Amino acid sequence: xxxxxxxxxxxxxxxxxxxxxxxxxxxxxxxxxxxxxxxxxxxxxxxxxxxxxxxxxxxxxxxxxxxxxxxxxxxxxxxxxxxxxxxxxxxxxxxxxxxxxxxxxxxxxxxxxxxxxxxxxxxxxxxxxxxxxxxxxxxxxxxxxxxxxxxxxxxxxxxxxxxxxxxxxxxxxxxxxxxxxxxxxxxxxxxxxxxxxxxxxxxxxxxxxxxxxxxxxxxxxxxxxxxxxxxxxxxxxxxxxxxxxxxxxxxxxxxxxxxxxxxxxxxxxxxxxxxxxxxxxxxxxxxxxxxxxxxxxxxxxxxxxxxxxxxxxxxxxxxxxxxxxxxxxxxxxxxxxxxxxxxxxxxxxxxxxxxxxxxxxxxxxxxxxxxxxxxxxxxxxxxxxxxxxxxxxxxxxxxxxxxxxxxxxxxxxxxxxxxxxxxxxxxxxxxxxxxxxxxxxxxxxxxxxxxxxxxxxxxxxxxxxxxxxxxxxxxxxxxxxx
Numbered sequence: 001x002x003x004x005x006x007x008x009x010x011x012x013x014x015x016x017x018x019x020x021x022x023x024x025x026x027x028x029x030x031x032x033x034x035x036x037x038x039x040x041x042x043x044x045x046x047x048x049x050x051x052x053x054x055x056x057x058x059x060x061x062x063x064x065x066x067x068x069x070x071x072x073x074x075x076x077x078x079x080x081x082x083x084x085x086x087x088x089x090x091x092x093x094x095x096x097x098x099x100x101x102x103x104x105x106x107x108x109x110x111x112x113x114x115x116x117x118x119x120x121x122x123x124x125x126x127x128x129x130x131x132x133x134x135x136x137x138x139x140x141x142x143x144x145x146x147x148x149x150x151x152x153x154x155x156x157x158x159x160x161x162x163x164x165x166x167x168x169x170x171x172x173x174x175x176x177x178x179x180x181x182x183x184x185x186x187x188x189x190x191x192x193x194x195x196x197x198x199x200x201x202x203x204x205x206x207x208x209x210x211x212x213x214x215x216x217x218x219x220x221x222x223x224x225x226x227x228x229x230x231x232x233x234x235x236x237x238x239x240x241x242x243x244x245x246x247x248x249x250x251x252x253x254x255x256x257x258x259x260x261x262x263x264x265x266x267x268x269x270x271x272x273x274x275x276x277x278x279x280x281x282x283x284x285x286x287x288x289x290x291x292x293x294x295x296x297x298x299x300x301x302x303x304x305x306x307x308x309x310x311x312x313x314x315x316x317x318x319x320x321x322x323x324x325x326x327x328x329x330x331x332x333x334x335x336x337x338x339x340x341x342x343x344x345x346x347x348x349x350x351x352x353x354x355x356x357x358x359x360x361x362x363x364x365x366x367x368x369x370x371x372x373x374x375x376x377x378x379x380x381x382x383x384x385x386x387x388x389x390x391x392x393x394x395x396x397x398x399x400x401x402x403x404x405x406x407x408x409x410x411x412x413x414x415x416x417x418x419x420x421x422x423x424x425x426x427x428x429x430x431x432x433x434x435x436x437x438x439x440x441x442x443x444x445x446x447x448x449x450x451x452x453x454x455x456x457x458x459x460x461x462x463x464x465x466x467x468x469x470x471x472x473x474x475x476x477x478x479x480x481x482x
Contacts, residue, residue, distance in 0.1 A: 001339075001375075001376060001378040003300075003304075003339065003340055003341040004297065004336070004339040004340050005297075005301055005340070006294060006297050006298050006301070006340070007298055007301050011243075012301055012302065012305050015243070015246055015247050015250055015298075015302060016250070016302070016305065018247040018251075019247050019248075019250040019251035019254055020057045020060055020061075020251075020254075022206070022247065022248065022251040023054065023055035023057075023060055023251050023254060023255060024054055024055060024056055024057055025054070026054075026206065027045075027052045027053050027054035027055065027206070028052065028053050028055075028202070028206045028207065028208055028252075028255050029050070029051055029052055029053075029206060029207045029208070030046075030051055030052070030053045030207075030208040030213075031051060031207065031208060031209055031210045031213070032208060032209070032210050032213040032214055032217075034214070034217060035208060035213050035214075035217065035259060036051065036053060038217070038259065038262050038263060039053050039055075039259065039262070040053075041262075042059065042063075042262045043056060043058075043059045043062075044056070044059060055254075055255060055258065059258065060254050060255075060258055063257070063258040063261040063262060064254060064257060064258065064261075064306060066261040066265045066266055067257055067261060067269060067306060067307075067308050068266055068267075068268045068269075068308075069085075069307050069308060069309070070083050070084065070085070070086070070268065070309060071083070071084055071225075071227065071268045071269065071270050071309045072084075072225070072268070073090065073130070073131050073161035073163070073196050073225070074161055074192055074193060074194045074196075074225070075159055075160045075161045075162075075194055076155060076158070076159045076160075076162075076182065076194045076454070077159035077160075077454075078192065080130070080159055080160045080161060081161070082130050082131070082161065084270070084309040084311070084343035084344055085309050085341075085343040087130075088309070088311075088342075088343035088344065088376070089311070089337075089338050089342060089343055089344065089345055089372060089373065089376055090130040090131055090311070090343065090344045090345070091128050091129050091130050091131070091345055091347065091348060091365075091366075091369040091372070091373075092129070092130065092131040092132075092133050092163065092311075092344060092345065092346045092347070092348065093119075093123060093129060093131070093132055093133050093134075093135050093346070093347075093348040093349050093350075093362070094133070094135065094313065094316070094346050094347065094348055094349055094350035094354060094357075095133035095134055095135055095163065095165075095198075095346065096134070096135075096136070096137060096165065096354075097111065097135060097136045097137070097350050097354060097355055097356055097357045098110065098111065098136070098137050098139075098355060099111060099136075099352075099355055099356040099357070100115050100136055100356060100357045100358070101351070101356060101357070101358040101359070101360075102479070103118075103359045103441065103444060103445075103479050103482070104479050104480065104481035104482060105481075108356055110137075110139035111135075111136030111137055111138065111139060111357060112138055112139055112140045113138040113140055113141065113149045113150065113152075113153050113472035113473075113474065114153070114472075114473070114474075114475065114477065115136060115138075115357075116134060116135070116136060116138060116150055116153040116154055117153035117156065117157055117474055117475065117476045117477075118359075118448055118476065118479070119132075119135050119136070119154075119349070119357065119359075119362070120132060120153060120154045120155075120156070120157035120158040120454075121157040121158070121447065121448065121450075121452050121454075121476055122359065122362060122363075122444065122447055122448070123135075123158055123160065123348075123362070124157060124158045124159060124160060124452070124453070124454055125447045125450070126362070126363065126366040126447075127366070127370065128365075128366040128367070128368075128369030128370045128373070129160065129348060129366060129369065130160065130161070131160060131161045131162070131163055131196070131344075132154060132158045132160055132161070132162050132163070133162075133163035133164075133198070133346060134150045134151065134154045134162065134163070134164055135348075135349050135350070135357045135362075136150075136357050137150065138150045138472065140472060141472070142470045142471070142472070145174075145468065145470070145471060145472075146167050146171060147164065147165075147166045147167055147171050147174070147175055148174055148175070148178060148468055148471060149471070149472045150164070151164050151175060151178060151195075152178065152464065152468075152471060152472065152474050153472065153474040153476075155178070155182060155194075156454065156455060156456050156461070156474050156476075157452045157454050157455060157476055158454055159453070159454045161194065161196060162194065162195055162196070163195075163196045163197075163198050164195055164196075164197060164198070165197065165198050165199060166197065166215060167211075168211055168214075168215070169214060169215065169218055172197075172215055172218060172219070174468070175195065175197075176189070176222075176224075177467065178464065178467075178468075179193065179194065179195055181460070181463055181464050181467060182194075182456070182460065182464070190223075190224070193224050193225055195224075195225070196225040196226070196227070197215070197219045197224065197225065197226040197227075198226070198227060198228075198229065198272075199212040199213075199215050199216050199226070199228055199229075200212055200228065200229050200230075200231055200274075201213040201215075201216050201228050201256055202228065202230055202231075202252040202253075202255065202256050203231075203237075204230070204231060204232040204233065204237035204238050204248065204249070204252065205232070205237050205238060205248060206248070206251070206252065208255070208256070208259075212228075213259075216228055216256070216259075216260065217259075217263055220260050220263040220264050220267050221263055221264065223264060223267075225268070227268075227269050227270040227272055228253075228256045228257075228260075228269070228272065229272040229273060229274050229312060229313075230249045230252045230253050230256070230272070230273050230274070230275075231273070231274040231275070231276075232245045232248055232249040232252070232275050232276075233275075233276045233277070233278055233285065234275070234276065234277040234278060234291070234295075235277060235278035235280050236278045236283065238275075240277075240278075240280070242277075242291060242294065242295060242298070245275060245277075245295060246275075246295065246298050246299065246302070249273060249275055249295075249299065250299070250302050253271055253273070253302075257269055257271075257308075269308065270308070270309050270310065270311065270343075270344065271299065271302065271303035271306065271308050271309065271310040271311075272310070272311060272312045272344070273295070273296065273299045273310075273311075273312040273313075274312050274313040274346075275292060275295035275296065275299065275312075276289070276292050276316075277289045277291040277292060277295075284318070285318075285353050286318060286353075287313075287316035287317070287318060287353045287354065288316055288317040288318040288319065288325070288329035288330075288333075288353070289329075290332060290333065292314075292316065292333055293314065293315075293332060293333030293334075293336040293337065294336065296312060296314045296333065296336065296337045296340065296342060297336050297337065297339075297340035297342075299312070300337065300340040300341050300342045301340065301341075304341060309343045309344070310341075310342055310343055310344070311337070311342045311343050311344025311345055311346070312342070312344070312345075312346060313346040313347075313354070314333050314334050314336075314337040314342055314345045314346065314347055315329070315330040315331075315333045315334035315337070315345060315347035315365070315368075316329070316330070316333070316347075316350065316353065316354060317329040317330050317350075317351060317352075317353075318352065318353050319351055319352070320351055320352050320356075321351065321358075321437070322351075322358065322360050322361055322364060322436065322437040322440070326351060326361065326364075327364075330347060330365065330368060331368060334347050334368060334372055335372065335375065338372045338375055338376055339375070345369075345372070347365055347368070347369070348361075348362050348365040348366065348369070349361050349362035349365060359440075359441065359444040360437045360438075360440035360441045360444065361440075362444075363419060363440035363441075363443050363444055364419065364436060364437070364440050366419075367417055367418070367419045367420060370415055370417070371415060371417075374415045384405075387405060390403060390405045418443075419436065419439055419440060419443065420436075421436075421439070445482060448476075448478055448479070448482070449478065452476055455476070
């Protein structure tokens with residue numbers, strides 16, 4: 001597929017050059033002491049008093065040359081392993097929403113660990129999703145188990161790759177212990193690490209924080225899958241202009257990527273972004289703005305320039321329900337991302353600018369995901385697909401309906417959606433006249449009523465619960481009221 005480009009080759013070079021100048025002349029405030037020491041050790045200029053680190057151009061170029069061209073997400077079941085860019089676009093759920101639209105009442109409330117069990121089972125079942133980035137927080141998490149309360153039900157009901165963010169190093173070590181228990185040993189887990197860790201260590205503008213940077217260094221040292229996202233917000237934490245936000249965000253990516261390669265040369269990473277543009281009428285976080293899709297397109301071009309996989313939170317929406325706004329904001333940005341060559345899209349299930357998960361939205365986004373993958377597949381140009389001989393045999397005024405060529409390709413040439421309605425109005429009305437969100441909720445209900453193929457064996461479940469006393473129940477049950 002020929003990629004859609006917003007930037008000319010000259011503009012890509014200009015962005016790269018500007019980013020190098022930002023790193024060399026302005027630098028980053030680096031709050032983590034070990035990170036400053038590593039950067040100094042590898043040739044960066046560190047001001048001990050201000051904690052500002054400046055990156056000479058030659059250093060950035062040296063370490064960006066070490067960045068590998070691929071990144072692999074591994075699942076608890078290896079058949080779900082996916083490597084980008086080759087297997088892209090990977091569809092990933094949005095993550096860490098504090099709230100959820102209750103599937104029975106439709107009212108917003110705090111998300112709990114039992115919700116995560118249901119979401120994990122849904123994502124395991126829906127074919128469009130490749131990676132489960134745990135969609136919500138767990139308001140019922142026991143003290144000291146902030147991440148475990150999310151990760152345990154996620155892994156228990158999902159065999160696909162799971163992406164998670166831990167709170168601190170103590171939390172991270174508990175996560176690794178859980179992984180080892182599930183794998184059978186620490187060695188077995190390290191041979192096939194089915195958790196991918198994710199952080200936002202650069203706080204725009206141009207600041208490396210402490211906790212996320214520490215975690216990123218830890219997992220890089222441990223040679224476990226980890227990557228960082230860059231999150232500039234035009235007008236608030238980056239310049240209002242799109243080229244200014246692109247240049248700053250690109251500099252932030254190069255800085256954190258260089259640090260990772262300094263820690264462990266050849267560390268796989270993703271040029272991952274969550275760029276947004278503030279609505280300056282109110283300062284609102286306008287994550288559904290079309291400019292966000294445009295920035296993703298431009299960041300994808302920069303990633304291709306560096307020969308690294310890319311993607312991020314593409315297809316967010318500010319809509320509060322599954323209405324037209326939700327559809328067009330998600331649809332337009334994700335299509336733009338795929339056409340520009342984004343390899344990974346964190347797009348599934350979230351409303352209200354990442355704050356609220358909705359089961360119906362997850363099903364709707366699954367259908368969008370399948371459409372995006374069909375676009376990525378593109379046209380298969382060969383003699384059989386061009387079908388000159390078929391056209392000649394049918395001839396003017398003929399019909400292709402029962403032709404053998406049609407029968408052969410009718411299930412593969414076009415996507416056959418399961419959610420979208422294509423029946424007559426009378427047939428649609430005869431089935432209740434349901435809108436898309438209502439049909440999606442019916443599918444949710446059907447899926448949640450099915451048994452999980454991923455659930456832990458009883459002995460493993462008991463070992464986990466013995467290791468972590470007081471852990472949430474993690475049981476997959478239908479929502480009360482269904």
